[in-house]
Every structure is written in C-alpha cells, then in structure tokens.
Amino acid sequence: MEERKYGVYICKGCGIAEAVNLEGLEKAARKSGKVPHIKSHDVLCSAEGIEFIKNDIAAEGINCFVIAACSSRVKYEEFDFPGCLAERVGLRELVAWTQEPMSEETQSLAEDYLLMGCSRIKKSDIPEAVPAEIDRSILVIGGGVTGLTAALEAANFGQSVVLVEKEAELGGLAAGLYQQTPRSYPYQELEIPVVFSKIKEVLSHPKIKVLTKSEVVQTDGQPGLYDVTIKTGGKENVYKIGAVILAAGAKPYDPTKLGHLGYGASDDVVTNWEMEKLAAEGKILRPSNGKPAQKVVFIQCAGSRDPEHLPYCSAFCCNTSLKQARYVRQMNPDALAYIIYRDMRTPGQYELFYKHTQNDPGILLTKGDITGVNVADDGTLAVIAENTLLGERIKIEADLVVLATGLVPVTVDNPVLNLNYRQGPGLPDLDLFQGFADSNFICFQYETRRTGVYAAGAVRQPMDIATAMEDAAGAALKAYQCLEHTSKGIAVHPRAWDTTFPDPFMQRCTSCKRCTEECPFGAIEEDEKGTPFYKINRCRRCGTCMGACPERIVNFKDFSVDIVGSMVKALDIPDEGVRIVAFVCENDAYPAIDAAALHKLRLHPAVRFIPVRCLGSFNLVWIADALSRGIDGIMLLGCKYGDDYQCHFAKGSELANYRMSKLQETLDRLGLESERAQFFEVAISDFDRLPKMIDDFVARVEEIGPNPYKEF
Structure with a gap:
C-alpha cells in the first residue's frame, strides 16, 4: 500500500451525539497518534456524508478510515471505498443504543472502541484478491433423480458436466417406482415418475457427458483444480473438474x-x-x-x-x-x-x-x-x-x-468421492444421522466440510423426489458460485466477499501439526517431511489455523494475532472497577449483540466486545495479553456446538471451548482464578438473554476481585 494517510470520521446520527461527548472522542482519537484528520458529520451514511469522505480522499489523500458510526454488519456498500482501508466502529449499537447517555462509563466505553479501531487499522493492510485460471467442469456423482436434475441445472448455466453413475442404467431408486406422488395442485392424481423424462433430457444434452458403470477412484486437488480419476469398464481416466456435486443418493434400510x-x-x-x-x-x-x-x-x-x-x-x-x-x-x-x-x-x-x-x-x-x-x-x-x-x-x-x-445414505462405509485428503477419503458425516453428509444443515444447505463439494438429495438427508429436485438445483447453483469465486480469488463461503487468505511465516513453523489437525475443511496438507502447506482454494478464511498455531505465524492482512492483541492493549484500564473483554463470533454472537441493541436492551458498560471471524481463530495469547494488561475477565461468545451445531465453520466454538479448558488449568496453577475466563454459547436468537449472561459474569468477576496484575 502507498503512503498511509489516516482519517477518523464520527457520525452524530442515530442518537450517537446525544449519548457521548464528541469532543472527548476526538481527543481520544488524537491520543492514538498518526491520525491528523478527525471529523464529525450529522449522518455519515447519507449521500452528503459519503461525499464528505470522498472529498477528503480526493483533496487530502486519505486512504485509511476509521468509521465510528453503526455496526459493520450494516451499510457495507456505503462505506466501501475502492483502494482504501476502512475500519468500522459500531458506536450506535455498542454505545448509543445500549448505554446510559452522557455517563462517564459510556464515554469511556466509546473512547475505548475508537482506540481499538485506530489500533486495528494501523496494523491492517488492504487485502487483494488473486484471480486464478481454473477448470470449470462440474462433476455430478449419482445418476438418480437428484444427480440428473443437478446435471441439467448446471449444464443449463452453460457449464460442462461429467455425470458418473455406478449402475448400467440411469434413474436410481426413482426408476423403480410404478408411480409417484403428485407434485402440483390440487395434489390428488398420481404421476408417471419424472425421472424418465429427466433421463432423456440428460442423454440428449450436449453439455453433459454420461459415464455409466463407472466410479470415482480418486479425487485430488482443490476447488477449480480437481484431478478426478474415474474408472469406466476397467479403464481409468483423469478429468479436470472445478466443483463436485455428490448426489449418490440412499438405499433402503435392510x-x-x-x-x-x-x-x-x-x-x-x-x-x-x-x-x-x-x-x-x-x-x-x-x-x-x-x-x-x-x-x-x-x-x-x-x-x-x-x-x-x-x-x-x-x-x-x-x-x-x-x-x-x-x-x-x-x-x-x-x-x-x-x-x-x-x-x-x-x-x-x-x-x-x-x-x-x-x-x-x-x-x-x-x-x-x-x-x-x-x-x-x-x-x-x-x-x-x-x-x-x-x-x-x-x-x-x-x-x-x-x-x-426408511433410507440409509449410500456413503455409509463407502467414501464414493475417494478424496486424497489428509483427513480421509470421504465427507465428514453426522453422528446423529448415521452417515448422512455433514452439510451444516442449520446454516448452509448443500455445503459440506470439503469446499467445492456439495451434497444434494438423499445423501444429505432423507427426502422425497420433489424435495430432491429442489435440492439438486440449489447444489448446482452453489457449485456454479464456487467456480465464479474461485476464479476471482475470493472465498467461496461463508465469507463470500473475503479476498484475504492465510499467509504463514513458515520460517518459524515447527511442524507441530495443530493447524492440519484442527482445520475443519481439510485446507492444509503436509509434505513428505510433515511440513504443512495450504490448498488455498479449500480455505474458508475462518482463521482456525491462526488460533491453533502456538508460534502465532498465521496471519491475514486484516486479521491476525497481533492485530487483535494490539486492540486489547489499546484499552484504557481504570484503577477502580472491573474491565472485561469479550471475544465474539461474528456469525452468531455479534449479530445477537446487534439485535439486543435494536431492542434497546442495556449491556454492561464494563465489557468491550471484539469481533473475530470465528472462535476457532481465538488464540490463547490474547488471554495473556488481556491479563497482563490488567483486564479482570475474559468472555468467549460463540455459536452452539454439538449434534445440532450452529457454527458457520463447523468446529470453531468446540475448538475454542477445548482450548479454554486447557487454559483454565494453567490459570489455576498460576494462582489466577480460572473463572476469570469463560466460554458461553450464544445463538443468533439469544439476544434477549445476552444482557443477563453478561451481567452475571461481570458480577462473578467483581466477586472474585480485581486482576492482581493491575498492580504492575
């Protein structure tokens, strides 16, 4: 990035000017250093407010902004300035809508958030996408009604499709039906099975290559760059594939x-x-x-x-x-x-x-x-x-x-994909549902824990023909999206806009294998010496590897161990009263905070929320930073985990809780009460119980007493 010129822009709207002293905020921003341009505006997100910032870009060369206004979850397009780095500070939700206006504690809270924003932007860089040449063919595994529909949908988008079916004929279980249940109003008359018309369409489509009596022997590579070995009639051929739709279906229960x-x-x-x-x-x-x-x-x-x-x-x-x-x-x-x-x-x-x-x-x-x-x-x-x-x-x-x-997925004891991944040849499945592909069914249908591989139909969960056809269309759309995003060098999902990628400093890597073991998506492999390396197109940009690394060598341009640690160190720690830092999952817990603010619920003024990509990115050094700084308590607010997990990144909350349990043992040995650091499960719908959860934790920390490191 060229020479940095910083600016802080404070919005007065939505009750912010009535809640805090703006002169005090500007003074705090100057205290952070290197921020000569500090301005306020009545409504920053208005056309006049945006023009107000653009004028400074043109006249002053400002290219690094701290926007102290509303939550980063809203007004994203308004505050997107190409070629510039912008950091959002949610004064509206975190201060104006949730605190007592014009109190000393509220002012301190607002200033701390501004200081953290200034600290973060100084450590961040502008992410840049790296476009890639990819293979755009889509592989569909399974020639039943789901696979046939997925192949047709993908081909009608203009993509080339390779359809693999292990049997001699297409159709799967649906081809064995005499009639099928009605699919349209008034839902009375039985129908000829739709699978037969689908078979004719597929066989006549110029974009679809059908391979019957075939099976996938091995799938190697990554989204956009898969090498898939398919065995047909005793002969093996390698196909270049961009994305995979697993539609292998189910079989009747024995x-x-x-x-x-x-x-x-x-x-x-x-x-x-x-x-x-x-x-x-x-x-x-x-x-x-x-x-x-x-x-x-x-x-x-x-x-x-x-x-x-x-x-x-x-x-x-x-x-x-x-x-x-x-x-x-x-x-x-x-x-x-x-x-x-x-x-x-x-x-x-x-x-x-x-x-x-x-x-x-x-x-x-x-x-x-x-x-x-x-x-x-x-x-x-x-x-x-x-x-x-x-x-x-x-x-x-x-x-x-x-x-x-009932139905049992064909993938039980049969990998089908035969992935050449360190984590195994098949998709992770759901223990609760005995072998059905783990497609994160709560948050993201179709998407599996193998990026670029989409499960559809009865291999994902039991379903009827009409639902399977809808499922197939959705999976085809996701496969198409995968190709588009991979070619542009941006994350596929759920951070679909993210241009960053992990950039480890390998000279300090000890090959401890934590990153390869904890990555939920199989994005990290190891060479013959055991040294990890990334298959970057598999990466979801969750930062789990960053949280796992004891050497703290994994960084993103706008999210790193050092960036978050600097935000903690930027806080003003008072001599009296407690100070709490909460590391918050941006996918469930942070939206819950926003929802609490929208309902004008009071949040305890002693707590400072720091959003992280996923609690899987939580690194234990942040606890050390917080405690050494004099912070009295640390909260982790993350998604629910277990059989019905809601973590967008599958294992983030579970990993954070596991790391926290190990940390608590260490704190006890050091004579620091382990209760100072606690993990809490927070669903996006838990906004109404969030204030009490926080108040109870603050009360417990107050009962324990101040952090003894405050004296040093």
Missing part, C-alpha cells in the same frame, strides 16, 4: 433386520420398495400364492424413528404408503387398505394429498404401535397394534403387509 415385523417369516410381508414391483405387474398379488390381496396393511416407521434401527424420519414414507394404498384401491375396488401410523407426516401442500386419500372409504387409517405380525398356519397374517385411537388393542387380518422402510 429389511432382514425387521424380523419382529414379520419380514422373512412370510413372503407376504414386503417392503414399500417391493410393493412398487408388485404394482408394476398391474395387480396386487400375494407373493406366496399369486392370489389377489384383498386386505393390505401398511406399517409406518418400520425401523425408522427407532434408536435400535434408524433414529430419524425418512421423510417420504407416509406419502409413499398413501400412494400405495391408492394402488390397492385402483387395481381392486373391492380391496381394503389399512395404514397404521405413529404419526402421519405430510408436510406443506401434501396435506391435500393426505386428505384426498382419507376420503376413500376403502382406505382406513389409525394411530398405533405395532407389537407383532403373526403368521397363521394357512399363511394369513395378523397385525397386532396397541395404543390406537380407539384406546384398545386391535388385531387386523391381512393378505399382505407392507413395511414402510
């Missing part, structure tokens, strides 16, 4: 594990998938003797929502049983269909399909728990159910029993 429901005891106990084959013959006949099935009983949640089998709902089973009950009635108007359910789940407009089916007098539905399926000597089946809507035990004789079995 029915032999459902002997308690009669499967295997009688040929007349079949699965919902086997029922489709029976219907395709044009009549519903008993497999045991070929006679028409006059009474057909459907057992819902056959193995699903059961901790002994599948702990989850498979999403499609209820509608499938309703559809198949229609088969029974359409093919034999004298036949009866019984559906015994735990809960009927027909989301959205499928409720119309449910109600229409209910109106058929030959389709009987009741809630109940199946206790057994007995086989009589003559082959007749008896289904026993308890806890029914009638409040009594019932017995239903049946010619045919259909088990509504």
Whole structure:
C-alpha cells in the first residue's frame, strides 16, 4: 500500500451525539497518534456524508478510515471505498443504543472502541484478491433423480458436466417406482415418475457427458483444480473438474433386520420398495400364492424413528404408503387398505394429498404401535397394534403387509468421492444421522466440510423426489458460485466477499501439526517431511489455523494475532472497577449483540466486545495479553456446538471451548482464578438473554476481585 494517510470520521446520527461527548472522542482519537484528520458529520451514511469522505480522499489523500458510526454488519456498500482501508466502529449499537447517555462509563466505553479501531487499522493492510485460471467442469456423482436434475441445472448455466453413475442404467431408486406422488395442485392424481423424462433430457444434452458403470477412484486437488480419476469398464481416466456435486443418493434400510415385523417369516410381508414391483405387474398379488390381496396393511416407521434401527424420519414414507394404498384401491375396488401410523407426516401442500386419500372409504387409517405380525398356519397374517385411537388393542387380518422402510445414505462405509485428503477419503458425516453428509444443515444447505463439494438429495438427508429436485438445483447453483469465486480469488463461503487468505511465516513453523489437525475443511496438507502447506482454494478464511498455531505465524492482512492483541492493549484500564473483554463470533454472537441493541436492551458498560471471524481463530495469547494488561475477565461468545451445531465453520466454538479448558488449568496453577475466563454459547436468537449472561459474569468477576496484575 502507498503512503498511509489516516482519517477518523464520527457520525452524530442515530442518537450517537446525544449519548457521548464528541469532543472527548476526538481527543481520544488524537491520543492514538498518526491520525491528523478527525471529523464529525450529522449522518455519515447519507449521500452528503459519503461525499464528505470522498472529498477528503480526493483533496487530502486519505486512504485509511476509521468509521465510528453503526455496526459493520450494516451499510457495507456505503462505506466501501475502492483502494482504501476502512475500519468500522459500531458506536450506535455498542454505545448509543445500549448505554446510559452522557455517563462517564459510556464515554469511556466509546473512547475505548475508537482506540481499538485506530489500533486495528494501523496494523491492517488492504487485502487483494488473486484471480486464478481454473477448470470449470462440474462433476455430478449419482445418476438418480437428484444427480440428473443437478446435471441439467448446471449444464443449463452453460457449464460442462461429467455425470458418473455406478449402475448400467440411469434413474436410481426413482426408476423403480410404478408411480409417484403428485407434485402440483390440487395434489390428488398420481404421476408417471419424472425421472424418465429427466433421463432423456440428460442423454440428449450436449453439455453433459454420461459415464455409466463407472466410479470415482480418486479425487485430488482443490476447488477449480480437481484431478478426478474415474474408472469406466476397467479403464481409468483423469478429468479436470472445478466443483463436485455428490448426489449418490440412499438405499433402503435392510429389511432382514425387521424380523419382529414379520419380514422373512412370510413372503407376504414386503417392503414399500417391493410393493412398487408388485404394482408394476398391474395387480396386487400375494407373493406366496399369486392370489389377489384383498386386505393390505401398511406399517409406518418400520425401523425408522427407532434408536435400535434408524433414529430419524425418512421423510417420504407416509406419502409413499398413501400412494400405495391408492394402488390397492385402483387395481381392486373391492380391496381394503389399512395404514397404521405413529404419526402421519405430510408436510406443506401434501396435506391435500393426505386428505384426498382419507376420503376413500376403502382406505382406513389409525394411530398405533405395532407389537407383532403373526403368521397363521394357512399363511394369513395378523397385525397386532396397541395404543390406537380407539384406546384398545386391535388385531387386523391381512393378505399382505407392507413395511414402510426408511433410507440409509449410500456413503455409509463407502467414501464414493475417494478424496486424497489428509483427513480421509470421504465427507465428514453426522453422528446423529448415521452417515448422512455433514452439510451444516442449520446454516448452509448443500455445503459440506470439503469446499467445492456439495451434497444434494438423499445423501444429505432423507427426502422425497420433489424435495430432491429442489435440492439438486440449489447444489448446482452453489457449485456454479464456487467456480465464479474461485476464479476471482475470493472465498467461496461463508465469507463470500473475503479476498484475504492465510499467509504463514513458515520460517518459524515447527511442524507441530495443530493447524492440519484442527482445520475443519481439510485446507492444509503436509509434505513428505510433515511440513504443512495450504490448498488455498479449500480455505474458508475462518482463521482456525491462526488460533491453533502456538508460534502465532498465521496471519491475514486484516486479521491476525497481533492485530487483535494490539486492540486489547489499546484499552484504557481504570484503577477502580472491573474491565472485561469479550471475544465474539461474528456469525452468531455479534449479530445477537446487534439485535439486543435494536431492542434497546442495556449491556454492561464494563465489557468491550471484539469481533473475530470465528472462535476457532481465538488464540490463547490474547488471554495473556488481556491479563497482563490488567483486564479482570475474559468472555468467549460463540455459536452452539454439538449434534445440532450452529457454527458457520463447523468446529470453531468446540475448538475454542477445548482450548479454554486447557487454559483454565494453567490459570489455576498460576494462582489466577480460572473463572476469570469463560466460554458461553450464544445463538443468533439469544439476544434477549445476552444482557443477563453478561451481567452475571461481570458480577462473578467483581466477586472474585480485581486482576492482581493491575498492580504492575
């Protein structure tokens, strides 16, 4: 960057001028040094305010700004000045809207935030994107309805697509359906499976190369620059690929594990998938003797929502049983269909399909728990159910029993992608959902923990055909976005605008392997000597490697251990009262603070919030900096973690909490109370409980007493 010229611009609007003494703020800014241009404006984000700053850029050559106004989460475009470095200080949310106006504590708080902003901008540099030449083909793994839809969507964007299917024919499970549930209003008539028209479209599309009886042997490289080895007919070829859509789908749950429901005891106990084959013959006949099935009983949640089998709902089973009950009635108007359910789940407009089916007098539905399926000597089946809507035990004789079995992802014990990554050949999966690809389902659908690889359809979570097709379109859009961003040299997600990248000072690297082990996205590999190196297109710019490194050698141009440490050291520490520093996740906790401010909730004036990219970037040296400076307490405010984690970077909060636990052991050994440093889980919706959480921590620190380092 050319010679730096600094400027501080303070907004008076949104209650800021009524909350703090502006002359005091300007005095604090001058105290930080090297800031000759300090100005105020009534409304900085207005057209006049923006022009006010642009005039200084032109006349004074100002190229480094501290904008003391509103939160950095708003007015981003207004305060974006090309070629200039801007640091935002949220006086509106952190001071004017959450503090007692014109009090001594409020003034001190505002001045501290301004000092931290000035400190940060002096240590930062303008990030510069590094455009790259990439391969723009998209690989789709799986030729079922999800993969076919994803391939068509990507090809219609103008991208070349390689579609890989392990079977000889396209279509997957959907090709085995006799009919499918309706996809449009009024949701009454069954449809010809859409998968067959999709197959024709794919085979005739000039942008799609179809490889059947094929499998991925190895995936090497990084987004935009993948080398994918595909084996077809015993021959291996390497394809240049930019992004990957994993649409490998799911397989039916193994029915032999459902002997308690009669499967295997009688040929007349079949699965919902086997029922489709029976219907395709044009009549519903008993497999045991070929006679028409006059009474057909459907057992819902056959193995699903059961901790002994599948702990989850498979999403499609209820509608499938309703559809198949229609088969029974359409093919034999004298036949009866019984559906015994735990809960009927027909989301959205499928409720119309449910109600229409209910109106058929030959389709009987009741809630109940199946206790057994007995086989009589003559082959007749008896289904026993308890806890029914009638409040009594019932017995239903049946010619045919259909088990509504669920789905298991094909990736269970089968990597499919065969990634040549240090962290393993497959995608990290969700322990809670037994093998479904971890796509950060709470925050970002489709996106997996392998950048550039997008999961769609039933490999991501159980779903029906209509939902899988929507899923496929979303994954295709994300794959396209990945190509666009990678070619421009910017982060893919979730920091989609970020032009920075980690720039380690490798001369001091000790090859301790912490960064390679803790990176949630497999962005760091090791050479034959064990020295780490980045596959930068895999990087999400979370800074987890920065937090992990004990040598503190990983830096971004506008975010580093030194930058944040300097902000802590810039604080004014009073002789009386406590001072707290809170390192705050910018994805959940910081928006929660903004929301608390929007609702005009009071935040304790002793606390200074410092946003970080992710708590995974939290480095333990910041605790040392804070305590040596005389800070009395340290809070970490981060996303929830665990089975239903909300961390945008998958493991950030969990890693921060782990590091904090190790730190607390050290503090106890040093005679410093470990309770001075605490981790708190804060969801974006927790703004209403945030003030009490902070007040309670401050009260506990006050009870413990001042930091003994204040005396030195």
